[in-house]
Amino acid sequence: MDSAQILLAVMWVGLTVYALLGGADFGGGVWDLLAGRSRSGMPQRRLIEHSIGPVWEANHVWLIFVLVVLWTGFPLAFASVMSTLYIPLTLAALGIIARGAAFAFRKASTELWQQRLFGGAFALSSVLTPFFLGTVAGGIASARVPPGLAAGDVVGSWLNPTSLLGGVLAVLVCAYLAAIYLCDDAARSRTPELAEGFRRRALVAAAVTGAVALGGIAVLHWDAPRLFSGLTHRALPLVVLSAVLGIASIVLLWLRRHLLVRAAAVLAVAAVMWGWPVAQYPAMLPPALTYREAAAAPVVTTTVLVVAGVGALLVLPSLVWLFLLQRRMPYDADASH
Amino acid sequence: MTPLAVLAGPASPADLVAARTQMALSLGWHIVFACLGVGMPALLLFTEWRAHRTGDAEYMRLARRWATAVGVLFAVGAVSGTILSFEMGLLWPGLMGVYGEVIGLPFAMEGIAFFIEAIFLGVYLYAWDRLSPRAHLLSGVPVMVAGVASAVFVVAANAWMNQPRGFDLENGRVTGVAPWAAVFNPAMPPQVLHMVIAAFMVSGFVTAGVYAVALLRGRRDRYHRLGFLVPFTVAAALSPVQVLAGDYAARFLADYQPTKLAAAEAVFPTGPNAPLHLGGLVIDGRLRYALEIPSGLSMLVGFSPGTVVQGLDRVAPADRPPISPVHLAFDTMVGIGMLLLLLSAWLALSWWRRRDLPASPWFLRIASVAGVLAVIAVEMGWVVTEVGRQPWIVYGTMRTFEAVNPAPGLWVGFAVVAVVYAFLTVAVVYVLRHVARTGHVAPQETEP
Numbered sequence: 001m002d003s004a005q006i007l008l009a010v011m012w013v014g015l016t017v018y019a020l021l022g023g024a025d026f027g028g029g030v031w032d033l034l035a036g037r038s039r040s041g042m043p044q045r046r047l048i049e050h051s052i053g054p055v056w057e058a059n060h061v062w063l064i065f066v067l068v069v070l071w072t073g074f075p076l077a078f079a080s081v082m083s084t085l086y087i088p089l090t091l092a093a094l095g096i097i098a099r100g101a102a103f104a105f106r107k108a109s110t111e112l113w114q115q116r117l118f119g120g121a122f123a124l125s126s127v128l129t130p131f132f133l134g135t136v137a138g139g140i141a142s143a144r145v146p147p148g149l150a151a152g153d154v155v156g157s158w159l160n161p162t163s164l165l166g167g168v169l170a171v172l173v174c175a176y177l178a179a180i181y182l183c184d185d186a187a188r189s190r191t192p193e194l195a196e197g198f199r200r201r202a203l204v205a206a207a208v209t210g211a212v213a214l215g216g217i218a219v220l221h222w223d224a225p226r227l228f229s230g231l232t233h234r235a236l237p238l239v240v241l242s243a244v245l246g247i248a249s250i251v252l253l254w255l256r257r258h259l260l261v262r263a264a265a266v267l268a269v270a271a272v273m274w275g276w277p278v279a280q281y282p283a284m285l286p287p288a289l290t291y292r293e294a295a296a297a298p299v300v301t302t303t304v305l306v307v308a309g310v311g312a313l314l315v316l317p318s319l320v321w322l323f324l325l326q327r328r329m330p331y332d333a334d335a336s337h
Numbered sequence: 338m339t340p341l342a343v344l345a346g347p348a349s350p351a352d353l354v355a356a357r358t359q360m361a362l363s364l365g366w367h368i369v370f371a372c373l374g375v376g377m378p379a380l381l382l383f384t385e386w387r388a389h390r391t392g393d394a395e396y397m398r399l400a401r402r403w404a405t406a407v408g409v410l411f412a413v414g415a416v417s418g419t420i421l422s423f424e425m426g427l428l429w430p431g432l433m434g435v436y437g438e439v440i441g442l443p444f445a446m447e448g449i450a451f452f453i454e455a456i457f458l459g460v461y462l463y464a465w466d467r468l469s470p471r472a473h474l475l476s477g478v479p480v481m482v483a484g485v486a487s488a489v490f491v492v493a494a495n496a497w498m499n500q501p502r503g504f505d506l507e508n509g510r511v512t513g514v515a516p517w518a519a520v521f522n523p524a525m526p527p528q529v530l531h532m533v534i535a536a537f538m539v540s541g542f543v544t545a546g547v548y549a550v551a552l553l554r555g556r557r558d559r560y561h562r563l564g565f566l567v568p569f570t571v572a573a574a575l576s577p578v579q580v581l582a583g584d585y586a587a588r589f590l591a592d593y594q595p596t597k598l599a600a601a602e603a604v605f606p607t608g609p610n611a612p613l614h615l616g617g618l619v620i621d622g623r624l625r626y627a628l629e630i631p632s633g634l635s636m637l638v639g640f641s642p643g644t645v646v647q648g649l650d651r652v653a654p655a656d657r658p659p660i661s662p663v664h665l666a667f668d669t670m671v672g673i674g675m676l677l678l679l680l681s682a683w684l685a686l687s688w689w690r691r692r693d694l695p696a697s698p699w700f701l702r703i704a705s706v707a708g709v710l711a712v713i714a715v716e717m718g719w720v721v722t723e724v725g726r727q728p729w730i731v732y733g734t735m736r737t738f739e740a741v742n743p744a745p746g747l748w749v750g751f752a753v754v755a756v757v758y759a760f761l762t763v764a765v766v767y768v769l770r771h772v773a774r775t776g777h778v779a780p781q782e783t784e785p
Contacts, residue, residue, distance in 0.1 A: 053463060054459040054460075054462070054463035054464075055459055057411070057412065057415050057455040057458065057459060058452065058455040058456045058459055060415065060416075060419070060455070061448065061451050061452045061455050063419065064418075064419055064422055064448050064451065065448050065452070067422050067423070067426075068422065068441060068444045068445050068447075068448045069441075069445065071425070071426060071433050071437040071441055071444075072437055072438055072441020072442065072444065072445055073438070073441070075433055075434050075435070075436075075437030075438050075441075076434055078426055078430075078433055078434070078437055079426060079430035079431070079433050079434025079437070080430070080434070081426070082423070082425075082426025082427050082430050082433070082742075083426070083427070083430035083742045083743070083744055084744070086427045086742060086744055086747075086750065087750070089423055089426075089427055090423070090427055090750050090753070090754070092423075093419070093420045093423040093424070093427075094420075094753070094754065094757050096416055096419055096420070097416040097417060097419070097420055097757065097761065098757070098761075099416070100412050100413070100415060100416035100419075101412060101413050101416055101761055101764065101765070102764075103412065104408065104409045104412030104413065104768075105409070105764055105765075105768045107408070107409075108405065108408070108409050108768050108771065108772055109768060109771060110771075110775065118764075149430050149431060149434065149742065149743050149744075150430075150742055150743045150744035154744045154745065154746075296437070296438030296441070296514070297438060297511075297512075297514045299514055299515070299516065300438040300439075300441065300442075300514050300516055303442060303516045303517075304441065304442065304445050304516075307442065307445050307446060307449070308445065308449075310449075311445075311446075311448075311449035311452070314449065314452075314453060315449060315452045315453065315456070318452075318453060318456045318457065318479070319452075319456055321456075321460070322456050322459050322460055325460060325463075325464050325467065326459075326463070328467070329463065329464070329467065
């Protein structure tokens with residue numbers, strides 16, 4: 001294995017963690033949007049705020065990590081993706097700023113109308129951001145981003161069947177993960193009513209996500225045949241694993257084994273996340289550009305790996321501590337706001 | 338690596354202006370929150386430490402209030418900084434595609450620092466009542482250290498654009514990359530020093546300004562006096578240091594980027610006895626309406642009127658930055674720096690003679706706008722740095738128009754971004770005023 005290959009894997013680990021943690025934070029926003037009227041949706045919104053509050057900023061840094069590794073390790077791929085897909089990426093960036101700012105503003109405001117306004121912005125941007133990031137993934141995976149500055153179609157590269165599938169699937173996966181995490185959080189906080197609500201939502205989200213993924217196979221067959229063939233050949237074990245784990249998560253939800261549900265869902269999403277690169281490897285921007293052609297000089301990839309390794313020693317234990325503290329901070333349903 | 342320039346079509350002039358304005362807006366906006374993110378944790382930790390040492394409840398009230406504000410400021414700073422990492426690619430893919438591998442390292446280190454900052458701030462803000470006072474105080478230390486570290490790394494990356502090092506160019510292709518040489522480029526020490534001090538000054542003066550307003554309105558209790566004095570003292574103590582750091586940065590320009598210094602001082606002819614110009618406008622290739630101090634610039638650069646200062650006549654007009662904006666921005670920054678120094682000296686004098694704030698209401702009046710002035714000075718400093726580097730995006734190596742995204746319609750994107758930032762500015766001012774007025778404290782942070 002050369003250092004570019006390792007860096008590619010490290011970057012993908014970062015993206016997977018972002019999907020599993022940051023994705024769930026966006027999913028929390030999706031459920032916030034669907035929580036209903038101000039008064040009746042209050043307990044759900046407060047649980048969501050409690051679950052996201054301490055961790056969303058740290059979760060969000062994984063995206064920055066991925067961007068920085070991409071531009072340092074694979075500058076040509078970064079420049080090509082950003083320049084061709086600048087419309088959905090600008091919209092995703094604006095979604096990120098609106099989501100984060102509105103969430104913080106809602107927490108700091110006291111009046112109902114302010115909380116409604118900022119809450120609305122928070123919830124809406126939580127849907128739009130993963131959607132646009134999903135269209136970006138679809139554009140790359142369906143071979144619509146050629147190497148070069150704005151060398152692809154700036155509209156068709158993200159307004160196409162695979163991109164729309166990617167966008168919808170991204171929102172659904174975020175909602176699915178969030179419902180499962182929130183169900184577990186609510187169960188641990190001894191608020192069975194809330195837990196049941198999120199369990200119901202998780203079941204619906206799991207079923208819808210599964211159905212869209214199944215239908216998506218047909219879309220890919222027609223719109224991205226190369227990706228389809230990769231997913232049905234080399235990446236088939238991962239695709240099957242993801243389907244099995246997804247079904248397992250539904251069964252475990254049914255049985256109310258909340259912690260196991262969490263594990264099954266996380267692994268199901270991770271399997272899908274790894275299915276994509278495995279299907280198109282060694283292409284980075286399919287069909288032609290391989291990761292090796294896009295890679296920076298070996299001295300750069302090696303240095304970034306060393307820095308990332310040192311960083312991991314500092315970051316990972318701290319992150320574990322943060323999550324442990326958060327788990328030991330049960331949601332108090334009676335605390336007045 | 339494939340040379341990108343071959344594949345790139347030209348961007349329209351309107352799109353180039355849109356891209357530059359969008360970058361300036363996003364950077365200029367973020368830098369305010371970045372400064373507060375670097376400086377505020379230190380003020381907060383000092384106040385909390387005093388609270389524990391002295392048992393003074395007013396210190397603890399201040400710390401709690403500032404923590405709420407830091408929560409909002411950090412969130413806004415984090416997301417507005419993320420936009421920048423998108424924009425590096427969305428607007429300047431020509432730069433990142435060619436030089437991404439050269440300047441990636443400081444950004445990677447900045448990412449790690451940002452991770453540490455976000456994690457420990459989460460602990461600090463949300464676990465206040467779950468940790469022992471000592472553990473809580475310690476959990477804030479990584480926030481402070483990582484905040485300064487990320488400023489160091491990001492400014493190092495900007496310094497590289499002024500003094501690009503750590504690579505060779507062969508027929509437009511980057512070879513022989515030396516990542517550490519790129520990080521530790523010659524412009525890094527002066528720029529980092531100047532910026533980190535500026536961040537602490539902005540934090541100090543902005544925070545003190547809030548309490549200066551309250552003191553002016555007659556709320557002269559211990560809480561408001563401490564809220565004013567602690568941050569103001571920090572900023573005031575740094576004011577003279579910043580004058581020296583700024584002098585160091587300007588002297589660095591004389592040696593390494595003489596064109597930028599010549600633009601900042603609006604000096605056209607090269608030679609000894611270079612005058613120092615205050616104000617003025619460049620019209621038809623010469624400076625008018627300026628106050629001139631004969632040989633002033635030569636004295637400042639080399640301590641002797643005979644010091645030769647390189648003027649703008651040494652570079653072709655096409656290679657010069659826009660002179661009037663750079664010169665006026667420079668004068669504004671220096672002028673504000675001097676004013677803040679005088680204000681700091683006023684407090685020092687009054688404290689030395691009567692252990693109290695100056696009696697004149699003008700002290701508090703000026704102090705209440707010192708934060709705004711400090712922010713303007715930082716913005717003007719970045720105008721000098723960025724506009725003064727033009728027409729280069731990488732000094733002497735790559736022109737800005739070569740770096741811009743050739744995709745059509747960038748100005749539409751700029752219009753959308755501008756509207757979003759306008760809303761965001763209104764919202765953030767409104768929410769922070771609300772926090773300052775009501776001291777709303779989120780449930781996790783309620784006082785026991």
